[in-house]
Amino acid sequence: MTNRMANKIALITGSSRGIGRAVALAxxxxxxxxxxxxxxxxxxxxxxxxRDIEALGVKAVAVKADLREGKNAADSxxxxxxxxxxxxxxxxxxxxxxNNAGIAFALPLKQTSEVAFDExxxxxxxxxxxxxxxxxxxxxxxxxxxxxxxxxTRIAAPTHPxxxxxxxxxxxxTLALAPEFATRGITVNAVLxxxxxxxxxxxxxxxxxxxxxxxxxxxxxxxGKPEDVADVIAFLASNDARWTTGxxxxxxxxxxx
Ligand SMILES: NC(=O)c1ccc[n+]([C@@H]2O[C@H](COP(=O)([O-])OP(=O)(O)OC[C@H]3O[C@@H](n4cnc5c(N)ncnc54)[C@H](OP(=O)(O)O)[C@@H]3O)[C@@H](O)[C@H]2O)c1
Numbered sequence: 091m092t093n094r095m096a097n098k099i100a101l102i103t104g105s106s107r108g109i110g111r112a113v114a115l116a117x118x119x120x121x122x123x124x125x126x127x128x129x130x131x132x133x134x135x136x137x138x139x140x141r142d143i144e145a146l147g148v149k150a151v152a153v154k155a156d157l158r159e160g161k162n163a164a165d166s167x168x169x170x171x172x173x174x175x176x177x178x179x180x181x182x183x184x185x186x187x188x189n190n191a192g193i194a195f196a197l198p199l200k201q202t203s204e205v206a207f208d209e210x211x212x213x214x215x216x217x218x219x220x221x222x223x224x225x226x227x228x229x230x231x232x233x234x235x236x237x238x239x240x241x242x243t244r245i246a247a248p249t250h251p252x253x254x255x256x257x258x259x260x261x262x263x264t265l266a267l268a269p270e271f272a273t274r275g276i277t278v279n280a281v282l283x284x285x286x287x288x289x290x291x292x293x294x295x296x297x298x299x300x301x302x303x304x305x306x307x308x309x310x311x312x313x314g315k316p317e318d319v320a321d322v323i324a325f326l327a328s329n330d331a332r333w334t335t336g337x338x339x340x341x342x343x344x345x346x347x
Contacts, residue, residue: 092119092120092121093120093121094120094121094324094328094329094330095117095118095120095121095122095123095186095324095327095328096121096122096123097123097185098117098122098123098185098186098327099122099123099124099125099126099175099179099181099183099184099185099186100114100117100122100124100125100126100184100185100186100187100188100327101125101126101128101153101167101171101184101186101187101188101225102114102117102125102126102127102128102186102188102190103128103157103167103188103189103190103191103217103218103221104128104129104130104190104191104192105125105126105127105128105129105136105139105188105190106127106128106129106130106132106133106135106136106138106139106152107129107132107135107139107288107289108286108288108289108290108316109190109238109283109286109288109316109319109320109323110128110188110190110191110238111127111135111139111316112315112316112317112319112320113188113190113319113320113323113324114127114139114143114150115139115142115143115146115320116317116320116321116323116324117186117324117327118142118143118146118148118150119146120324120328121148122148122186123148123149123179124148124149124150124151124175124178124179125143125148125149125150125151126150126151126153126171126174126175127139127140127143127150127151127152127153128152128153128154128155128167128171128191129152129153129154130154130155130156130157130191131156133152133154136152136154137152139152140152149178149179151171151174151175151178153167153170153171153174154170155167155170157191157212157213157217158209158212158213159212159217160212160216160217160220161216161217161220163217164217164218164219164220164221164223164224165220165224167221167224168221168224168225168228171184172184172228182228183228183229183230184225184228184229184230184233185229185230185232185233185234186233186234186236186327187221187222187225187229187233187234187235187236188236188237188238188323188327189218189221189222189235189236189237189238189260190238191213191217192213192214192238192257193209193210193213193214193253193290194210194240194250194253194290195209195210195250195252195253196249196250196253196294197249197250197251197252197253198248198249198251199248199251202251202252206252207252210252210253210256211252211255211256211259213256214253214256214257214260215256215257215259215260215263218237218260218263219263222235222263222267226271229271229274229276231274231275231276232274232275232276232329232332233271233274233275233276234276234277234279234326234327234331235264235267235271235276235277235278235279236278236279236280236281236323236326236327237260237261237263237264237278237279237280237281238280238281238283238319238323239257239258239260239261239264239280239281239282239283239338240253240254240257240282240283241282241283241284241340241342241345241346242254242257243257243258243261243282243338244282244340244342244346245342245345245346260280261280261338264278264279264280264336264337264338265336268335268336269336271335272335275332277326277331277332277334277335278335278336279326279331279334279335279336279337279338279339280337280338280339281319281322281323281326281339281341282338282339282340282341282342283314283319283341283342284307284308284314284341284342284343284345285304285307285308285313285314285342285345286313286314286315286316286318286319287313287314287315287316288316291304291313295313301313307342307343307345307346308342308343308344308345309343309344309345309347310343310344312343314341314342314343318341318343319341322339322341326339
């Protein structure tokens with residue numbers, strides 16, 4: 091175990107499963123002090139992530155908030171985690187926020203209802219916006235904000251226009267906030283995964299043809315693993331990435347380059 095995350099307090103949204111869980115474990119392996127495992131519905135998965143972090147000798151707490159509730163959810167999430175952090179560490183400060191929780195509807199333009207549009211924009215863009223606002227005064231100097239976007243902001247995705255646009259907004263926010271946070275040495279970056287082996291894709295990747303198509307997107311001719319993306323996020327979260335801010339970091343395995 092390295093010590094790159096020694097004394098760091100991290101909050102990772104959507105870390106019960108998938109990429110978020112892999113990020114939580116990557117930061118735990120690097121010796122973080124406390125990790126907030128946020129989830130919405132799947133308490134069993136969140137508790138399993140907490141147990142796996144604790145097995146690495148790192149403190150962890152599960153925090154529930156349904157990001158469909160936008161700012162209320164963001165405020166509640168921070169209130170719960172801040173209190174848990176005070177109990178566990180004596181301080182409600184935060185070093186690393188990873189806005190990872192997200193949903194991805196495969197709905198072309200004409201099939202996108204207003205309800206689906208509002209849901210994807212609220213979970214993927216509005217809630218991260220207000221979570222950053224909620225934690226802004228609590229992030230310590232030299233902290234990190236990392237927003238999880240998608241390669242669909244670079245590669246046209248007529249199958250997912252509302253989803254791609256919600257992440258495009260998150261990327262614009264990433265750039266817009268970087269100068270403000272830089273005054274305290276805090277970096278703000280986005281990571282863009284490509285097709286990654288998680289529950290989000292399990293159903294359609296079960297089709298051999300669809301999987302072959304997904305594999306062919308990457309120059310490495312395979313689908314990404316959650317750890318492939320998590321290691322990029324762990325780098326950005328570390329002191330090694332102190333000179334990189336306001337950037338969109340591709341983690342698609344060179345998809346369509
Ligand atoms: N997988 C990919 O191929 C891929 C590609 C590009 C970008 N991404 C992005 O990467 C991020 C993680 O994706 P993933 O594939 O790891 O997802 P996943 O396996 O489907 O896990 C989604 C996570 O988000 C949480 N979540 C879902 N709806 C929520 C809500 N309403 N409120 C709060 N939390 C909610 C889930 O919590 P529960 O467990 O409680 O449901 C879970 O922790 C997302 O932002 C996604 O857009 C993924």
